[in-house]
Amino acid sequence: MSAATDTVVGRTLAGRIGDSPVRPDGLIKAQGTFAFSSDIPIDGARWGMTLRSPHPHARIVAIDVSPAWQIAGVAAVITAEDVPGSPTYGLIAADQPVFASDVVRYVGEPIAAVAADHPETCRRALAAIDVTYEVLEPLLDPEAAIDGSHPPIHPDGNVLRAQRIRHGDPTITGDVVVEGTYEIGMQDQAFLGLEAAVAIPDHDGAGVELHVATQWLHEDRKQIAACLGLEVERVRLVLGGVGGAFGAREDISLQVHTCLLAGRVGGPVRMAYSRAESFLGHVHRHPARIWMRHHATADGRIRTIEARFVLDGGAYASTSSAVLLNAITHTQGPYRCENAMVEGFAVRTNHLPCGAMRGFGVVQACFAHEGQMDRLAEACGLDPVEIRLRNAMRTGDVLITGQVVESVAPVARCITETAALPLPTDPIGGASEDGGPDVMRLPGGAGLTADVDHVRRGVGWGVAMKNLMYSEGFDDYSTARCVLADGVATLKFATCEVGQGFVTIAQQIARTVLGVDDVVLEPIDTAIGSAGSTSASRQTWMSGGAVDAACRAVRERLFEHVGAAAGIDPLRFVVDGDEVVDSLGDFRIAVADASAGQTFDETVEYHHRPTDELDDDGQGDCHTAFAFVAHRAVVDVDAELGLVKVVQVATAQDVGRALNPLSVLGQIEGGISQGVGLAVMEEIVQVDGRIRNASFTDYLLPTFLDMPVVTATLIEEPDPQAPLGAKGVGEPPCISVTPAVVAAIRDALAQFDGPGAPRRRIDRVPVRPADVLGSARGAPG
Amino acid sequence: MEQYRLHVNGTAHDVADAWLGESLLYVLRERLGLVGAKGACEEGECGSCSVLVDGKLVCSCLVLAASAVDQPVVTVEGLAEPGAPTDVQRAFVTAGAVQCGFCTPGLVMAAHALLERNPAPTDTEIREELSGNICRCTGYGRLIEAVEQVAVERRRA
Numbered sequence: 001m002s003a004a005t006d007t008v009v010g011r012t013l014a015g016r017i018g019d020s021p022v023r024p025d026g027l028i029k030a031q032g033t034f035a036f037s038s039d040i041p042i043d044g045a046r047w048g049m050t051l052r053s054p055h056p057h058a059r060i061v062a063i064d065v066s067p068a069w070q071i072a073g074v075a076a077v078i079t080a081e082d083v084p085g086s087p088t089y090g091l092i093a094a095d096q097p098v099f100a101s102d103v104v105r106y107v108g109e110p111i112a113a114v115a116a117d118h119p120e121t122c123r124r125a126l127a128a129i130d131v132t133y134e135v136l137e138p139l140l141d142p143e144a145a146i147d148g149s150h151p152p153i154h155p156d157g158n159v160l161r162a163q164r165i166r167h168g169d170p171t172i173t174g175d176v177v178v179e180g181t182y183e184i185g186m187q188d189q190a191f192l193g194l195e196a197a198v199a200i201p202d203h204d205g206a207g208v209e210l211h212v213a214t215q216w217l218h219e220d221r222k223q224i225a226a227c228l229g230l231e232v233e234r235v236r237l238v239l240g241g242v243g244g245a246f247g248a249r250e251d252i253s254l255q256v257h258t259c260l261l262a263g264r265v266g267g268p269v270r271m272a273y274s275r276a277e278s279f280l281g282h283v284h285r286h287p288a289r290i291w292m293r294h295h296a297t298a299d300g301r302i303r304t305i306e307a308r309f310v311l312d313g314g315a316y317a318s319t320s321s322a323v324l325l326n327a328i329t330h331t332q333g334p335y336r337c338e339n340a341m342v343e344g345f346a347v348r349t350n351h352l353p354c355g356a357m358r359g360f361g362v363v364q365a366c367f368a369h370e371g372q373m374d375r376l377a378e379a380c381g382l383d384p385v386e387i388r389l390r391n392a393m394r395t396g397d398v399l400i401t402g403q404v405v406e407s408v409a410p411v412a413r414c415i416t417e418t419a420a421l422p423l424p425t426d427p428i429g430g431a432s433e434d435g436g437p438d439v440m441r442l443p444g445g446a447g448l449t450a451d452v453d454h455v456r457r458g459v460g461w462g463v464a465m466k467n468l469m470y471s472e473g474f475d476d477y478s479t480a481r482c483v484l485a486d487g488v489a490t491l492k493f494a495t496c497e498v499g500q501g502f503v504t505i506a507q508q509i510a511r512t513v514l515g516v517d518d519v520v521l522e523p524i525d526t527a528i529g530s531a532g533s534t535s536a537s538r539q540t541w542m543s544g545g546a547v548d549a550a551c552r553a554v555r556e557r558l559f560e561h562v563g564a565a566a567g568i569d570p571l572r573f574v575v576d577g578d579e580v581v582d583s584l585g586d587f588r589i590a591v592a593d594a595s596a597g598q599t600f601d602e603t604v605e606y607h608h609r610p611t612d613e614l615d616d617d618g619q620g621d622c623h624t625a626f627a628f629v630a631h632r633a634v635v636d637v638d639a640e641l642g643l644v645k646v647v648q649v650a651t652a653q654d655v656g657r658a659l660n661p662l663s664v665l666g667q668i669e670g671g672i673s674q675g676v677g678l679a680v681m682e683e684i685v686q687v688d689g690r691i692r693n694a695s696f697t698d699y700l701l702p703t704f705l706d707m708p709v710v711t712a713t714l715i716e717e718p719d720p721q722a723p724l725g726a727k728g729v730g731e732p733p734c735i736s737v738t739p740a741v742v743a744a745i746r747d748a749l750a751q752f753d754g755p756g757a758p759r760r761r762i763d764r765v766p767v768r769p770a771d772v773l774g775s776a777r778g779a780p781g
Numbered sequence: 782m783e784q785y786r787l788h789v790n791g792t793a794h795d796v797a798d799a800w801l802g803e804s805l806l807y808v809l810r811e812r813l814g815l816v817g818a819k820g821a822c823e824e825g826e827c828g829s830c831s832v833l834v835d836g837k838l839v840c841s842c843l844v845l846a847a848s849a850v851d852q853p854v855v856t857v858e859g860l861a862e863p864g865a866p867t868d869v870q871r872a873f874v875t876a877g878a879v880q881c882g883f884c885t886p887g888l889v890m891a892a893h894a895l896l897e898r899n900p901a902p903t904d905t906e907i908r909e910e911l912s913g914n915i916c917r918c919t920g921y922g923r924l925i926e927a928v929e930q931v932a933v934e935r936r937r938a
């Protein structure tokens with residue numbers, strides 16, 4: 001893909017919609033001067049640090065903080081007793097204590113916090129705090145949470161949400177029936193920029209300013225204010241530079257603690273998690289166990305789907321109920337299905353709390369439904385592409401929730417355009433200078449372990465549907481302000497820039513609508529209305545819609561002003577390049593001249609169409625819009641060692657309209673790397689409720705060498721519902737790539753085993769070497 | 782508490798009353814105000830804290846600051862003046878290799894070190910030599926593109 005240039009009536013104007021201008025923050029990030037939330041210079045700030053539970057489930061008998069006060073340099077020690085407002089917080093239900101006071105429910109739950117002059121002083125102070133526990137039996141089996149065999153571990157009970165979907169006649173059976181049980185491990189967002197914040201208390205102690213890396217400033221503010229017992233207006237949030245998010249910054253982590261410490265100290269306090277603490281301090285992707293049974297006609301058309309989802313939400317609710325909704329309402333994937341019976345549970349256990357991560361429940365559902373599509377293809381004697389094309393959803397189809405798909409739904413096109421992308425032509429291991437395989441490109445890489453004769457290449461498919469924006473009646477609006485003065489546009493919004501590049505898109509929109517080159521971005525903070533969360537692939541649509549609407553409102557004012565001066569009906573004006581032009585006459589004036597000495601100032605809220613809650617049978621128009629994507633993965637597998645090398649991923653993604661093609665490609669490649677990570681390496685391992693790999697040494701992330709070559713095609717069919725025709729592009733890339741990689745592993749193993757051999761079942765991610773070696777063989781294919 | 786002197790980006794800095802257990806990363810960031818090097822794993826896995834010590838690319842989180850005395854240290858701030866980026870920094874931005882940017886300073890240091898040693902790296906060599914730097918946003922594709930662009934530009938120059 002090359003950076004396109006938008007040509008308007010003979011003039012070339014850079015940085016408009018459809019171009020790929022450079023990020024406004026790109027150069028300062030490359031030069032190291034961009035201030036992340038860990039980099040904010042505050043003179044005299046003390047360090048804050050958190051004491052956390054070593055037990056997955058225990059009663060707190062006593063907390064003695066007095067030894068911490070004996071340590072020189074300690075400025076504050078706080079516990080639950082020092083929380084002046086609400087003792088608990090949470091995105092959907094306020095069920096999580098700021099500090100545990102009676103019971104701890106997961107390893108890593110905060111119990112106390114200290115502020116001191118040096119991080120090392122903090123560590124010593126935390127070590128000095130004496131907590132006496134009575135250890136309790138942890139609830140670690142999600143089924144025990146459902147069947148009631150374990151006593152409630154929280155006053156709100158052990159089931160966070162149970163939701164059924166019943167649609168059509170689920171008793172209808174098919175000529176062909178396939179079923180499987182799929183498991184997804186707990187994935188970490190693993191953003192690089194660790195949690196960090198600086199809190200500065202007001203002089204009178206009745207307010208606070210927090211600089212923090214977050215995804216949703218106004219929601220943080222609401223929860224912080226409640227816990228501090230302050231009016232919302234007394235809490236001001238400023239976005240600190242955000243080093244990635246991927247869902248992990250949607251919940252409160254250190255925000256309340258930092259503010260409480262600053263208030264107690266009476267001066268600025270900074271907190272910054274270590275990597276080990278970060279694994280404990282934010283929510284993760286839900287581990288899931290999903291059973292599905294598909295009924296189809298002999299020629300492979302889906303008739304009925306039965307399914308059961310169990311999501312382990314960990315100790316606190318976070319967004320589990322919404323993640324479950326997403327998972328079960330995506331049971332069918334991007335395929336037509338008229339009959340369904342789905343049972344879903346999100347449960348509370350004494351594991352690490354789970355919540356938002358890129359893909360939000362749909363990653364789990366997709367791994368299961370794509371495994372089913374491959375089983376169905378095999379049972380019907382069809383190619384994996386053909387089975388998907390036969391069932392591909394179209395605009396106007398009715399989902400198993402009864403909702404009609406109104407979004408543009410180019411599912412078949414995503415599949416055929418992916419299939420048209422070239423497969424890798426290099427032999428296994430590529431070719432080194434001496435003509436033999438390059439060991440760096442074999443499974444296992446520099447370990448020199450794989451023998452090319454033991455390696456087989458497999459190809460696998462995955463296709464996904466993903467809802468965009470929030471669901472179930474939530475009005476996740478966005479606000480933007482545009483000021484045009486002397487040919488310069490200034491934009492203000494609270495949209496969290498987490499790396500995705502909304503700041504670039506916002507400038508492109510303003511340049512295009514207003515015909516200006518200079519677009520100034522005001523600081524991102526709570527001095528304007530909410531923008532909603534940077535999640536659910538929603539900011540290009542929602543905040544892009546708000547910026548677009550604010551700029552259009554300003555443009556109307558500009559047209560009125562020009563029209564009054566020139567005696568022309570303002571309705572006749574258009575912006576053409578950098579001029580206001582009379583579309584019915586010869587009059588034209590540069591925007592810079594037309595706005596000289598003037599200030600046009602408009603603030604607009606953008607709302608998407610309303611949605612509904614689901615009824616008891618899971619019926620309702622609960623989602624706002626959908627995007628679609630297909631992935632084809634090529635992997636090399638050493639079946640004797642269980643090693644996997646992902647060689648290539650091809651993808652065609654339904655993007656509506658690419659506002660910035662280079663940014664879209666960045667989202668696609670980045671999302672694919674996270675989906676590949678889930679497929680073959682990434683998992684938080686917990687044993688007896690204790691995390692065993694809270695470090696980048698032991699939690700494996702894809703490196704340069706693990707990342708496959710990506711070949712991408714953008715499907716641009718502008719969505720009439722979207723304010724700019726553009727769909728969100730952040731989540732789809734990471735969803736169906738995971739099942740595609742696993743299908744490719746199964747395909748490679750089938751080649752290793754030879755034709756007619758029983759098919760090996762690998763129905764769990766991440767796929768570990770032992771899973772490849774020990775994979776159970778199913779019925780002959 | 783000890784006193785020692787570091788030579789960073791051509792300037793001598795006296796470090797006073799410092800605990801000897803502090804890493805070079807901590808001292809650069811917290812005592813010298815050079816926050817370009819980032820801490821993301823604190824155990825040498827991710828490369829975000831990469832700097833040059835005596836010309837060698839190191840993870841500054843693994844180096845005790847006091848052990849770097851009498852050796853020239855170069856951080857991302859020492860590569861170029863603000864607003865006057867190096868070819869690598871420029872290519873990172875134009876190729877779309879910067880998203881959240883947290884890994885970027887470390888990768889800029891590593892890419893410069895790579896191109897110094899090997900002016901014409903192959904795709905596999907780029908991947909291998911930069912594999913000590915983790916990026917969670919980009920999936921590495923635009924980073925490889927940026928390094929290749931610089932290699933080509935330098936050969937043309």
